[in-house]
Amino acid sequence: MQKLEKLQKNNLNKIKLKEMKTDIVLAGVGGQGILSIAAALGSAALDNNLNMKQAETHGMSQRGGDVQSFMRISDKPIYSDLIPKGGADLILSVEPMECLRYLPYLKEGGYVVTNSTPFINIPNYPENEELVNTIKALPNHIIIDADTIAKEEVGNVRAFNFVMLGAASPFIEIPFEYLEEGIKALFGKKGQAIVDMNIKALHAGRKFAEENR
Amino acid sequence: MQKHLLLGVEAIAQGAIDGGMSGIYAYPGTPSTEITEYVQHSKQAVARNIHREWSANEKTAMETALGMSYAGKRTMVCMKHVGLNVAADCFLNAAVTGANGGIIVTVADDPSMHSSQNEQDSRVYGKFAQIPVLEPSNQQEAYEMSRYGFELSEKLGTPVMLRITTRLAHSRAGVEIREEVKENEMSLPKNKKQFILLPAIARKQYKLLLSKQEQFEAEGETAGYNQIFEGKDKSLGIIACGIGYNYLMENYPNGDCPFPVVKVSQYPLPRKMVTKIANECDKLLILEEGYPVVEELLKGYLEKEAVIGRLDGTLSRDGELNPDMVAKALGFEVKEGAPVPELVAPRPPALCDGCGHRDVYKALNETIASYGQGRVFSDIGCYTLGALPPFESIFTTVDMGASITMAKGATDAGLVPSVAVIGDSTFTHSGMTGLLDAVNEKSSITVVISDNESTSMTGGQESSALGHLEAICEGLGVEKDHIRVFTPVPKMHDEMCKIIKEELEYDGVSVIIPRRVCIQKATRDAKARKAAKK
Secondary structure: OHHHHHHHHHHHHHHHHHOOEEEEEEEEEOOOOHHHHHHHHHHHHHHOOOEEEEEOOOOHHHOOOEEEEEEEEEOOOOOOOOOOOOOEEEEEEOOHHHHHHOHHHEEEEEEEEEEOOOOOOOOOOOOHHHHHHHHHOOOOEEEEOHHHHHHHHHOOHHHHHHHHHHHHHHHOOOOHHHHHHHHHHHHHHHOHHHHHHHHHHHHHHHHHHHHHO | OOEEEEEHHHHHHHHHHHOOEEEEEEOOOOOOHHHHHHHHHOHHHHHHOOEOOOOOOHHHHHHHHHHHHHOOOEEEEEEEHHHHHHHHHHHHHHHHHOOOOOEEEEEEEOOOOOOOOOOOOHHHHHHHHOOOEEOOOOHHHHHHHHHHHHHHHHHHOOOEEEEEEHHHHOEEEEEEOOOOOOOOOOOOOOOOOOOOOOHHHHHHHHHHHHHOHHHHHHHHHHOOOOEEEOOOOOOEEEEEEOOHHHHHHHOOOOOOOOOOEEEEOEEOOOHHHHHHHHHHOOEEEEEOOOOOHHHHHHHOOOOOOOEEOOOOOOOOOOOOOOHHHHHHHOOOOOOOOOOOOOOOOOOOOOOOOOOHHHHHHHHHHHHHHHHOOOOEEEOOOHHHHHHOOOOOOOOEEOOOOHHHHHHHHHHHOOOOOEEEEEEHHHHHHHHHHHHHHHHHOOOOEEEEEEEOOOEOOOOOEOOOOOOOHHHHHHHOOOOHHHEEEEOOOHHHHHHHHHHHHHHHHOOOOEEEEEEOOOHHHHHHHHHHHHHHHO
């Protein structure tokens, strides 16, 4: 009897491990387009019957200020639109300094995936070496030059957002195909070439993350 | 059922469209703007030709909506919280006239002031007007309440307020949408005197409003949006209003909150539910986004009830709620996460590169330097960012239109010359009457209407001022020779300084109109033209 209970408990734990829940802080600077990443993710989640909530920044800070979006995906009901401190599985930042601004939200063991190209629109932007060293000191991080990969491997620097999503994809509990579907849903109206370009960017980012994690 | 990925504000808009709305009226303001924009872009709304143009300000929007209600059709008026101050005259009186066609006043509050100058709580206005207030806790409820609001408004013959805050406004989730309800036919009010607020009639109408209060409360008990959840642990009872409920449940992901809870999404408060948990629990924790409205009510001046929340420091007195604040109030340990490294620099918003306001401030700073600091009064819009480095040009920003009137007041006190900097859209929103005051008294002020031909801070909506500015100023009595129009570009710098200097020296009202289209709008328009060519 005891054995059975133990077995059941183990099974229960396994089921618990498999539960699908990812909390992501998307970070960047107003105008960089983090919301297109959020839109593709949102569409991927929703079309596959997952629950999602995504809080974003509108208004004044869109004028070149720091912006963030809280993205929550789960197979269970999601209550809060905001992620609690120390609760995010992932910080996905399209700008290197901005990934650090949200560290209080990252949970122990969580990943930071950031673009290495700085967006400098303030006079007191930190020295690059110091910035890179700070990021490299984080336990789980991926620094990726998404702009260069987008330009050289994808052929269009504007696809850097989806290189970033690809690089973050190993840490998001959504099957990779769902993300491809999300991009199709988001860009379908703009034509196959745009869809293909962004999917190519997604793969390029994924490849980089797998080789460098 | 197919779910649609909608922002809270978009869910409200879709709910209103499906709820048989015939017209939406609004002036843009974060976080409410996208309600009207969604209707403007909705194929359904276009097909039905739902009215969806912007109004000059929230007062004209509110009054026009009331006119549509008078004529028997369903209508929504939308604004940010401070917009309700502008619309307040009509709003409070509309509670007395009551409604004919359903009318919802949707107000988006901005606690923590993400994009605002204060964090006033519109539920206080709802109580002030003594009308029902709906406060959805999630996107689906936002959709449902938009539909329900029209029914409630017509059933009880009252305007209804739909109150949201920034987080719900600008958060997306999947929303199930239902079949659309047919719009009302036009029909005049049965009581032909209902909308004539002469004292003798207003007294009757006001008594009618008071007599409806019980029904308003009863509706909150039965409509299903207010809910009571049993809990075994009676040491604490929780009243969670609007999205406060989400932050509560975030701490009990399996839904196993041990305390009795009343979820409040409709006001007046559901008295039976609140009384029940007040009687059975040792003390009450109130979770509400905004002012301690419910908390103050239940605690009372003499503090006869054991009530905790924002007033006793259990929760912060100001700012929006978040899951961590609520976790702490519930006695949970709050995780901290790693600190922000010191090298992270603040990144405040700034005027865009290539923005015309930049050229205006550069010229103004140079010209006014010899007169001494503290003479530039400004207003609400992108140009408010002129308060920050590198410009630091302006010294006031208070409310829509206050630049002109405050500059006038300062000249009355002897601060001559004084300058007002206001945008085109803000000028037609609330600047025109102040300019008339200045003209009538020949005040020595220089008004700079920095015209970017758009309502830019909120995303580039059409400005009511477009094509009218010189005519308006002349019509108000500004002398033609002292209305100076030019294009603010770097190569015009010396010329701009010369013109500003001349008008600062003039003893009377001058209006300077630097006119160049918003750089964001120019880029968007160019893209749209390119797309249209393809």
